[in-house]
Amino acid sequence: MAEILGVDRHGRAIAARAAILDLNGTIVLDERLLAGVVSDVLATVGVVVSTAEYFASFAGLSDEPLFRRALGGAGLSAADGREALARRREAGPPRRRLVSIALDDPEPVLWGGERFFRDGECVGYTTSGAYGHAVGAAVVLGYLSLGGEPVTADAVAAGRYTVNVAGADVPAHVSLRSLFDPDRRRVLV
Numbered sequence: 534m535a536e537i538l539g540v541d542r543h544g545r546a547i548a549a550r551a552a553i554l555d556l557n558g559t560i561v562l563d564e565r566l567l568a569g570v571v572s573d574v575l576a577t578v579g580v581v582v583s584t585a586e587y588f589a590s591f592a593g594l595s596d597e598p599l600f601r602r603a604l605g606g607a608g609l610s611a612a613d614g615r616e617a618l619a620r621r622r623e624a625g626p627p628r629r630r631l632v633s634i635a636l637d638d639p640e641p642v643l644w645g646g647e648r649f650f651r652d653g654e655c656v657g658y659t660t661s662g663a664y665g666h667a668v669g670a671a672v673v674l675g676y677l678s679l680g681g682e683p684v685t686a687d688a689v690a691a692g693r694y695t696v697n698v699a700g701a702d703v704p705a706h707v708s709l710r711s712l713f714d715p716d717r718r719r720v721l722v
Contacts, residue, residue: 564592566660566674570631571599578617580607626683629676633712634659636671636696637704643671643696650702651679651692659696667713677707684709 568587575582580603582591590606591599604614621627634649643662648655662673673696677684686709695702 564588568592569660571603575600575603577621578604578607578609578614580604580609626685628681628683629678630684630709631660632657632675632677632689633708633710634662634673634675634694634696634705635665635668635708635712636698637706639670641671641698641701641703643673643698645673647673647696647698649675649677649694649696649705649707651677651694651707654680656680656692665713672712 565584568582568584571587571591572582572584582603591603594602600614601611604610636643642664643659645659645661647659647662649657649659656679657675657677659673659675662671664670665672677689679688682688689707689709692707694705694707696705697703
Protein backbone atom coordinates (compact mmCIF):
# COMPACT_ATOMS: atom_id res chain seq x y z
CA MET A 534 0.00 0.00 0.00
CA ALA A 535 1.28 3.49 -0.85
CA GLU A 536 1.97 6.00 1.92
CA ILE A 537 0.35 9.40 1.39
CA LEU A 538 3.06 12.05 1.79
CA GLY A 539 1.05 15.20 1.04
CA VAL A 540 -0.91 16.87 -1.74
CA ASP A 541 0.29 18.67 -4.84
CA ARG A 542 -0.84 22.13 -5.98
CA HIS A 543 -3.88 20.57 -7.68
CA GLY A 544 -5.03 18.83 -4.50
CA ARG A 545 -3.94 15.38 -5.68
CA ALA A 546 -2.38 13.01 -3.17
CA ILE A 547 1.36 12.47 -3.45
CA ALA A 548 1.95 8.84 -2.59
CA ALA A 549 5.10 6.81 -2.24
CA ARG A 550 4.77 3.68 -4.31
CA ALA A 551 8.40 2.68 -4.19
CA ALA A 552 11.44 2.99 -2.01
CA ILE A 553 14.81 4.06 -3.33
CA LEU A 554 18.36 3.30 -2.30
CA ASP A 555 19.70 6.56 -0.92
CA LEU A 556 23.31 7.68 -0.49
CA ASN A 557 23.47 6.24 3.03
CA GLY A 558 22.93 2.81 1.50
CA THR A 559 19.50 2.37 3.04
CA ILE A 560 16.08 1.82 1.64
CA VAL A 561 14.15 4.74 3.07
CA LEU A 562 11.31 7.11 2.52
CA ASP A 563 12.83 10.38 3.70
CA GLU A 564 10.97 13.05 1.72
CA ARG A 565 9.57 14.48 4.97
CA LEU A 566 13.13 14.89 6.27
CA LEU A 567 14.11 16.67 3.06
CA ALA A 568 11.11 18.99 3.49
CA GLY A 569 12.46 19.96 6.91
CA VAL A 570 15.97 20.54 5.60
CA VAL A 571 14.69 22.74 2.76
CA SER A 572 12.54 24.68 5.23
CA ASP A 573 15.55 25.21 7.55
CA VAL A 574 17.77 26.42 4.69
CA LEU A 575 15.17 28.81 3.29
CA ALA A 576 14.44 30.21 6.76
CA THR A 577 17.97 31.63 6.79
CA VAL A 578 16.87 34.13 4.08
CA GLY A 579 13.45 34.75 5.58
CA VAL A 580 11.50 32.40 3.31
CA VAL A 581 8.96 30.27 5.16
CA VAL A 582 7.97 26.97 3.53
CA SER A 583 5.52 24.68 5.30
CA THR A 584 5.60 20.93 4.80
CA ALA A 585 2.35 21.17 2.81
CA GLU A 586 3.82 23.88 0.58
CA TYR A 587 6.97 21.82 0.07
CA PHE A 588 4.93 18.86 -1.19
CA ALA A 589 2.69 21.05 -3.32
CA SER A 590 5.44 23.06 -5.00
CA PHE A 591 8.91 21.58 -4.51
CA ALA A 592 8.82 17.80 -3.98
CA GLY A 593 10.81 15.99 -6.65
CA LEU A 594 12.82 19.00 -7.81
CA SER A 595 16.60 18.91 -7.71
CA ASP A 596 18.37 21.53 -5.60
CA GLU A 597 18.94 24.31 -8.13
CA PRO A 598 15.40 24.51 -9.56
CA LEU A 599 13.92 24.07 -6.10
CA PHE A 600 15.82 27.00 -4.59
CA ARG A 601 15.38 29.20 -7.66
CA ARG A 602 11.61 28.63 -7.50
CA ALA A 603 11.43 29.20 -3.74
CA LEU A 604 13.59 32.33 -3.81
CA GLY A 605 11.81 33.71 -6.89
CA GLY A 606 8.43 33.15 -5.26
CA ALA A 607 9.58 35.31 -2.35
CA GLY A 608 10.88 38.06 -4.64
CA LEU A 609 14.50 37.07 -4.06
CA SER A 610 17.21 36.07 -6.52
CA ALA A 611 19.91 33.43 -6.46
CA ALA A 612 22.32 36.26 -5.59
CA ASP A 613 20.28 36.94 -2.43
CA GLY A 614 20.63 33.27 -1.52
CA ARG A 615 24.39 33.34 -2.15
CA GLU A 616 24.75 36.44 0.03
CA ALA A 617 22.79 34.80 2.85
CA LEU A 618 24.93 31.68 2.56
CA ALA A 619 28.11 33.80 2.69
CA ARG A 620 26.82 35.56 5.84
CA ARG A 621 26.01 32.19 7.39
CA ARG A 622 29.50 30.87 6.64
CA GLU A 623 31.09 34.02 8.10
CA ALA A 624 29.11 33.44 11.32
CA GLY A 625 31.07 30.21 11.86
CA PRO A 626 30.08 26.57 12.21
CA PRO A 627 26.41 25.83 12.95
CA ARG A 628 25.24 24.91 16.44
CA ARG A 629 23.00 22.13 15.06
CA ARG A 630 23.81 19.77 12.17
CA LEU A 631 22.30 16.84 10.37
CA VAL A 632 24.54 13.79 10.86
CA SER A 633 24.67 10.20 9.65
CA ILE A 634 24.76 7.57 12.39
CA ALA A 635 25.54 3.85 12.08
CA LEU A 636 25.28 1.33 14.89
CA ASP A 637 28.39 -0.69 15.65
CA ASP A 638 26.17 -3.75 16.27
CA PRO A 639 24.55 -5.05 13.05
CA GLU A 640 21.53 -6.58 14.84
CA PRO A 641 19.32 -3.71 16.16
CA VAL A 642 16.98 -1.88 13.79
CA LEU A 643 16.43 1.88 13.89
CA TRP A 644 13.24 3.59 12.75
CA GLY A 645 13.71 7.21 13.76
CA GLY A 646 12.79 8.98 16.97
CA GLU A 647 15.56 7.35 19.03
CA ARG A 648 17.66 9.50 21.36
CA PHE A 649 21.41 9.52 20.76
CA PHE A 650 24.16 10.35 23.20
CA ARG A 651 27.70 11.73 23.13
CA ASP A 652 29.82 10.76 26.10
CA GLY A 653 26.65 9.90 28.05
CA GLU A 654 24.82 13.18 27.37
CA CYS A 655 21.75 13.29 25.10
CA VAL A 656 22.70 15.37 22.06
CA GLY A 657 19.82 14.70 19.69
CA TYR A 658 17.06 12.59 18.25
CA THR A 659 17.10 10.54 15.10
CA THR A 660 14.76 11.46 12.27
CA SER A 661 14.62 8.47 9.93
CA GLY A 662 16.43 5.20 9.67
CA ALA A 663 16.60 1.72 8.25
CA TYR A 664 19.03 -1.13 7.77
CA GLY A 665 21.92 -0.10 5.50
CA HIS A 666 22.85 -3.19 3.53
CA ALA A 667 25.83 -1.45 1.93
CA VAL A 668 27.04 -0.37 5.39
CA GLY A 669 26.18 -3.64 7.13
CA ALA A 670 24.34 -2.02 10.03
CA ALA A 671 21.33 0.07 10.96
CA VAL A 672 21.82 3.65 9.84
CA VAL A 673 19.87 6.74 10.72
CA LEU A 674 19.92 10.49 10.28
CA GLY A 675 19.64 12.85 13.22
CA TYR A 676 20.20 16.42 14.29
CA LEU A 677 23.22 16.84 16.58
CA SER A 678 23.48 19.73 19.07
CA LEU A 679 26.44 20.11 21.41
CA GLY A 680 25.01 22.39 24.09
CA GLY A 681 25.35 25.56 22.02
CA GLU A 682 28.91 24.80 20.90
CA PRO A 683 29.79 24.72 17.18
CA VAL A 684 29.28 21.32 15.57
CA THR A 685 32.55 20.87 13.68
CA ALA A 686 34.13 17.73 12.24
CA ASP A 687 36.67 17.76 15.08
CA ALA A 688 33.95 18.10 17.73
CA VAL A 689 31.99 15.23 16.19
CA ALA A 690 35.08 13.01 16.02
CA ALA A 691 36.02 13.74 19.65
CA GLY A 692 33.00 12.04 21.19
CA ARG A 693 31.90 8.47 21.85
CA TYR A 694 28.32 7.89 20.73
CA THR A 695 25.47 5.56 21.61
CA VAL A 696 21.88 5.32 20.38
CA ASN A 697 19.12 4.26 22.74
CA VAL A 698 17.40 1.31 21.05
CA ALA A 699 14.48 -0.15 23.00
CA GLY A 700 16.03 0.96 26.29
CA ALA A 701 19.56 -0.24 25.55
CA ASP A 702 22.43 2.10 24.69
CA VAL A 703 24.08 0.70 21.55
CA PRO A 704 27.53 2.02 20.50
CA ALA A 705 27.51 3.92 17.22
CA HIS A 706 29.65 6.11 15.03
CA VAL A 707 28.58 9.53 13.78
CA SER A 708 29.64 11.33 10.62
CA LEU A 709 28.96 14.66 8.97
CA ARG A 710 29.31 12.83 5.65
CA SER A 711 27.37 10.05 4.02
CA LEU A 712 28.23 6.63 5.43
CA PHE A 713 28.02 5.03 2.00
CA ASP A 714 30.17 6.53 -0.75
CA PRO A 715 31.16 9.68 1.19
CA ASP A 716 33.36 10.91 -1.66
CA ARG A 717 30.52 10.33 -4.19
CA ARG A 718 32.77 8.22 -6.44
CA ARG A 719 29.98 5.73 -7.20
CA VAL A 720 27.35 8.41 -7.77
CA LEU A 721 29.36 10.71 -10.04
CA VAL A 722 30.46 8.13 -12.58
